[in-house]
Amino acid sequence: MLYNKRYFAIILILLLTGTTSCKKWFDLKPSDGIVNEDYWKTKEDVHAAVIGAYASLLGDPAGSDSRDLSEILFLWGELRADMLAPSTGTKAEDYEVMNMNTSPANTITDWKPLYRTINYCNTILRNAPEVMNLDKTLTQDVLNGYLAEAKSLRALLYFYLVRSFGDVPLKLEPTTSDDEIVTLPKSTQQEVLQQILADLNDAESKALLTYGAQASDKGRITRYTINAIQADVYLWMEQYNDAITACNKVINAKKFGLISGSTAWYNTLYYSGNSNESLFEFQFNKQKINNFLYMFYNVKRFVASTVVMDQVYSTESFNKDIRGDGASVRAADNLIWKYVGKNDKDVRATDEAYAHWFVYRYADILLLKAEALAQLKTETACTEALNLVYTIRQRANALPSTDNAPSAVDFDGVARFVLEEQAREQMYEGKRWYNLLRFAKRNNYAHLDVLLDLVSVTVPLNMMNSAKAKIRDYNSHYFPIYQYELQTNKSLVQNPFYK
Template identity: 30%
Template sequence: MNATKVIFSLLLLLTVSSCAKFLDVKPLESISDAVTITDQNSALTALRGVYSALASGDYYGTSFQSIGYLSGDNVQWTGSQSQVQEFINHKVNADNSTIASVWIAIYRTINRANNVLAKVPTVTDPALTTDLKNQYLGEAYFIRALAYFDLARTFGGVPLITSPTVKPTDNVGVKRSSQAETYAQALRDLETAESLLPATTDRYRATRKTVWALKARYYLYQNEWAKAEEQATKLISETTNYQLLKPFSAFFASDARGTAESVFELFYNGTTEVNNHRNQWQAQTNGGTRQWAPNDALVTLLTTPATGGTRSTLIAKDNQNRWYGNLYYRNPASDPSYIIRIAELYLIRAEARAQQDKLSGSLADLNAVRDRAGLATTTAATKDAALLAIENERRVEFALEPHRWFDLVRTDRAKDVLNVTDSKRYLLPIPVQQLLSDPTLEQNPGY
């Protein structure tokens, strides 16, 4: 079997043999948070459970992603549920059902990772070689790092749980760490993952390269520009494995998946693994609900050649002449969730270089992304102009991906762009259910 042609499904991971073979596995619903790990097969099953939790509808399947773009300025809500409008209005309440489900989904992911991390080291099955054991542990550390990174940028400081939870009351009384401490936990996990994972290229499973990509994002959020540039360069320099594809739609259109554009994406097969994200975006004539849709400002940006270029393929019109998002379109619902694309690494490096007054290099990276989208080179000629151009480019490049809100918060631009004058609103409230179940948890200021 030609391994380059194999698509590594979350629930169809590789066996130990040198020839890549698919496994027959149970549906993801049957994978427990506390699956017994006694040998190589059960270790792999438990690791599948970690990826499945990451891909769940309340995490990267839909809900967590929706926080990133509903809270920005690209999307309008066409439905009637007021809790969704709260993100657009930047007045999210502690009883909001989305933040409640996201909190639970992320901690479920962490718990499954903790289960792998606690039990895999004790397994003595000869089939679970040292290299495989290190790989499984590295993948669990990476996913836990991503989970804590997402918690930190969404809620601020949270309870840091690093051991498996068996009973709901196990972690009652664990106080919130600070946001800085939560980010530090994510970095510790990334450092450990990097030491364990192979330096291979895999679009669907964490490798050392996936760690480099997330570290680039992490350092960008921490304003550690030189480190962000360094990590991004590691991926960008691998031109054989990672490329900005032309046209823009090449990474998602025509059922594409796992392209050279992708650093890390989540696989769904539409049957046992379903990405229901499409239902929120697609028009009713395509079997969706179009409950959120591109707003007028985004439509203008995408359909204006000077700003959208070939990225206009992100949206389409239905039979009533209404615009809808078209990044998620497959039926059955098997669209990937795109967690890290190489375009992000270019724009991370562009921003990091601009912040270090490396203007020519910054503009070169920005123009690489613009050229892929069919745009002329930027007219920015100063540091401030370059940073604004990068911010605007990120808005359009990731129009339907979960970056806009977090970008404006980390740069303290939400007050100017979104008129969010109360900086306490930069963090979302701790879900009220969590506060009621654990009196030691403290609510974020302003809620």
């Protein structure tokens, strides 16, 4: 089993870098993935450590976690939202989250896989600079590129954490083992967000624009990925002009575009992956498959909510939104299709269960910019926002029945139209809950109604009043701290709603 884990990771390195020099990472690192100080001797060691951090996104190097990071990000971004429905394989802990009744004992709230990769990044940031004293062929520019990747990956994972938990421990120094207990209190969400921006802004000028190969450019963080994260963070922080500026850096680079909505659209974007539309994807492959085929097809842990085809995409006899039936869902039985289909009709074979996990793609950038523009609340900005939305709708052949056609002076209508288009475009890509929460909390929760409406369509009738009462408490919008963390780290305090 250990050989197989090393093998898939080495294959990942070959895909990302086209070199065999990184095998040393897997030969020398301990089983928990932490590299000790004796390892850091050459530039190849640094390179291997960086690629190892990316490899950890695909699963626990020690094999102790049954849930890989893409599954966690899916659950965090979709379970509390409105596009999933329970099925025959739904677990009790899934029901808890879906019904707004999450307990600290629920393993879905276990943040260990994110902090594990954060620790790898911290290890790189501490040890890599010293290698320049030992290996004179490691240049400052090359080192800066590696450090930019580590800082940006750490920032991305902290961004997931603050959106999911609110206040979280801000750990910037490495530990020597995944299981080493560090008694670290929580930092405020604002403090963590400021650290995220500091890391991203420092990394931006040092990050590479390209690694010279398509798989590397999509599987490793480039400067464009950093701009995408910046835009997302600024939008969360309601800094709309900064978000627009970050989006424009990606758009104006003219390196990306929307894949044409032709018959090859699904295969190019989702089945094959690493298309011109992609900015950053988790690079699963035949040597390292993910859990999605098992989750959505074999055991049917979740299916699509009936609103997905009835209302989000809508249906017509001889016309369809290409993102709906045969792309995001299989309309005949509401099967979640995006990660299990090899085309619009056939299911992936077991050895093809390597659908990539999208972190950012070009359509996301256009929608982030549209959302920020809508919040400027001017006719000019909202006109531009609508143009971006219609660009995406045209590619997708979105149906007239889902076109709200808001006026450019209907500022709230434009903002809601963007939110609805995000649902269609980003279906099951782990973004729905964050989109809803970001919209709801804006201007001191001026739009709490979107979360109350969510409860009305997702929570059983006998639990609805309780769920709505919880939603009205803003602290409930963040997960509880997992009970194991509270038991082992006495400096942690449970999130307020769950005390």
